[in-house]
Amino acid sequence: MAAVGLYNYWIVVFLMMAGFYIVIAHDNLVKKIVGLNVFQASVFVLYITFGKVQGGTAPIIAEGITTYSNPLPHVLILTAIVVGVATTALGLALVIRINEAYGTIEEDEIHIQDGES
Amino acid sequence: MTEHLAALQVVIPLLCAPLCMLVRYRDWSWIVALFGSWACLIISWLLLQLVMVDGIISYHMGNWAPPLGIEYRIDKVSAFVLLIVSAIGAVITPYARESVRAEFGVNRVYLFYTAYMLCLCGLLGVTITGDAFNLFVFLEISSLSSYVLIALGKDRRALTAAYQYLVLGTIGATFIVIGIGLLYAETGTLNMADLAKRLADQPLSRTIGAAFGFLVVGISLKLALFPLHLWLPNAYTYAPSVVSAFLAATATKVAVYVLLRFLFSIFNVKLSFGVMPLDSILLVLAVIAMFAASAVAIFQTNLKRMLAYSSVAQIGYMILGISFANVNGLAAGIIHLFNHALMKGGMFLALGCIFYRIASVNINDMAGMGRRMPWTMGAFVVGGLGLIGVPLTVGFISKWYLVLGALERDWWFAAALVLLSSLLAVVYIWRVVEVAYLKPVPEDAPEIEDAPPAMLIPTWILIGASVYYGINTDLTVGVAKQAAQQLLGAG
Numbered sequence: 001m002a003a004v005g006l007y008n009y010w011i012v013v014f015l016m017m018a019g020f021y022i023v024i025a026h027d028n029l030v031k032k033i034v035g036l037n038v039f040q041a042s043v044f045v046l047y048i049t050f051g052k053v054q055g056g057t058a059p060i061i062a063e064g065i066t067t068y069s070n071p072l073p074h075v076l077i078l079t080a081i082v083v084g085v086a087t088t089a090l091g092l093a094l095v096i097r098i099n100e101a102y103g104t105i106e107e108d109e110i111h112i113q114d115g116e117s
Numbered sequence: 118m119t120e121h122l123a124a125l126q127v128v129i130p131l132l133c134a135p136l137c138m139l140v141r142y143r144d145w146s147w148i149v150a151l152f153g154s155w156a157c158l159i160i161s162w163l164l165l166q167l168v169m170v171d172g173i174i175s176y177h178m179g180n181w182a183p184p185l186g187i188e189y190r191i192d193k194v195s196a197f198v199l200l201i202v203s204a205i206g207a208v209i210t211p212y213a214r215e216s217v218r219a220e221f222g223v224n225r226v227y228l229f230y231t232a233y234m235l236c237l238c239g240l241l242g243v244t245i246t247g248d249a250f251n252l253f254v255f256l257e258i259s260s261l262s263s264y265v266l267i268a269l270g271k272d273r274r275a276l277t278a279a280y281q282y283l284v285l286g287t288i289g290a291t292f293i294v295i296g297i298g299l300l301y302a303e304t305g306t307l308n309m310a311d312l313a314k315r316l317a318d319q320p321l322s323r324t325i326g327a328a329f330g331f332l333v334v335g336i337s338l339k340l341a342l343f344p345l346h347l348w349l350p351n352a353y354t355y356a357p358s359v360v361s362a363f364l365a366a367t368a369t370k371v372a373v374y375v376l377l378r379f380l381f382s383i384f385n386v387k388l389s390f391g392v393m394p395l396d397s398i399l400l401v402l403a404v405i406a407m408f409a410a411s412a413v414a415i416f417q418t419n420l421k422r423m424l425a426y427s428s429v430a431q432i433g434y435m436i437l438g439i440s441f442a443n444v445n446g447l448a449a450g451i452i453h454l455f456n457h458a459l460m461k462g463g464m465f466l467a468l469g470c471i472f473y474r475i476a477s478v479n480i481n482d483m484a485g486m487g488r489r490m491p492w493t494m495g496a497f498v499v500g501g502l503g504l505i506g507v508p509l510t511v512g513f514i515s516k517w518y519l520v521l522g523a524l525e526r527d528w529w530f531a532a533a534l535v536l537l538s539s540l541l542a543v544v545y546i547w548r549v550v551e552v553a554y555l556k557p558v559p560e561d562a563p564e565i566e567d568a569p570p571a572m573l574i575p576t577w578i579l580i581g582a583s584v585y586y587g588i589n590t591d592l593t594v595g596v597a598k599q600a601a602q603q604l605l606g607a608g
Binding site for chain 2: 087110
């Protein structure tokens with residue numbers, strides 16, 4: 001039953017592959033950003049899963065509790081979330097500029113326009 | 118004062134960035150950037166002197182002791198790369214003034230300098246930090262600001278190039294985070310020195326293997342190792358001239374440094390090249406990069422794109438040096454890091470001068486350019502000789518040590534391939550020389566002066582340095598050899 005016990009990791013792998021697939025397979029630039037977000041979110045879940053200690057509780061010191069989960073991965077992921085938000089914002093800003101310049105956000109149509117000019 | 122130099126190296130450009138944003142009067146933000154980049158150069162020079170005397174400098178950020186606190190750790194490798202990055206920054210900022218004003222108009226220059234200072238801060242931070250997660254944060258600071266810098270290009274294709282780089286760069290960075298996370302899960306630490314110690318005692322587990330794979334692929338994406346280089350040609354072609362020069366000379370170099378750091382300092386030589394067959398993988402990819410990218414460079418009509426493909430090939434030489442995993446090979450990789458930064462930076466600056474005058478970098482507009490802009494074209498040609506590896510230029514020194522490293526490992530075929538691939542560089546540089554010097558100036562071409570001195574002098578400083586360090590190799594070879602010994606000794 002080890003495989004079931006690691007169900008968090010299965011979710012991580014599924015999200016990671018799904019996000020990666022969206023980035024590669026879709027021509028729409030906004031959808032690519034969404035895929036990138038799913039991909040990054042999978043890593044957040046991965047880190048938080050590392051931090052879980054079996055039988056541990058939230059890392060707040062209280063009487064009668066000796067086992068705590070590791071809070072460090074959560075803090076790291078807060079930083080990574082900030083980076084992720086910045087990347088998304090910048091990516092979407094670029095998509096807006098691309099839409100203004102080309103009048104489309106479909107990658108194949110952009111390639112056709114670039115081929116002509 | 119000197120004990121805080123390590124922190125100031127990163128803090129000064131970080132503070133200059135918002136200052137550039139606030140100072141919007143004409144191009145006064147340029148003065149802030151100039152101050153920031155020169156202060157960085159002085160600090161990195163002082164740090165290199167300190168490291169050469171004392172060995173390793175360890176700075177505890179906020180006085181929190183490592184391995185829990187973030188440590189800035191400067192050894193010979195990082196001090197040398199710090200010097201490269203800040204020297205390029207200090208030379209390019211004076212050049213940027215004219216070029217940026219001409220390309221963006223005076224009202225928006227502050228945006229350029231803000232992103233430029235952030236990029237410099239990120240690159241220096243990646244090099245100086247001794248904490249694996251901190252490295253990722255700085256890497257993203259430099260990457261995000263370089264996406265912005267590339268998107269500032271005038272051509273609308275700059276936008277799609279920046280977007281493509283953003284997607285691939287983020288995938289690379291996320292791979293690096295996964296790798297660092299797996300290492301943390303296995304060892305429970307993020308401090309690089311601590312990681313190295315704990316990894317050395319452990320047998321290879323599947324977690325470490327996976328971390329290794331994710332890290333190598335992620336970093337290779339950032340350093341544009343063939344076949345993960347697809348973002349690079351467009352990004353360098355459509356970025357503003359100054360940005361192409363700055364990124365070509367620094368960003369990929371810092372990524373190569375990160376690869377060195379992970380392969381040799383965190384994982385050890387035994388794991389990277391013994392247990393994992395990375396040397397043969399890197400060797401094959403590097404050789405393909407040297408030939409395929411040089412061959413593609415020959416057929417480009419846009420000279421910036423030609424130089425970009427040539428960069429992919431030159432990164433191949435650096436990776437080839439690393440794949441030898443001996444002192445000469447590694448030293449060659451580190452020397453070429455420095456040398457290529459000088460040559461490619463100088464050549465991109467020369468193209469920037471040409472673009473400033475005729476608003477084109479297409480080879481068809483270069484006819485007679487050797488007579489129309491003699492100083493600029495002269496710089497381009499001298500830089501080109503360096504790329505080929507003609508004696509008395511830095512390129513020769515790099516290739517000399519590469520060949521030595523190859524022979525030391527008995528990989529004589531690799532030595533032969535280095536020499537053969539140099540012939541391809543002869544072809545793509547000669548194409549430009551032929552058009553610029555042997556073709557007559559077209560009759561309808563307007564009379565133009567050479568580029569203004571504010572642009573020519575920085576160009577010639579880099580090109581002049583590429584000749585100087587081809588003759589006097591005390592600094593480069595001396596530091597690089599010690600750095601290589603340190604990297605190999607740690608493993």
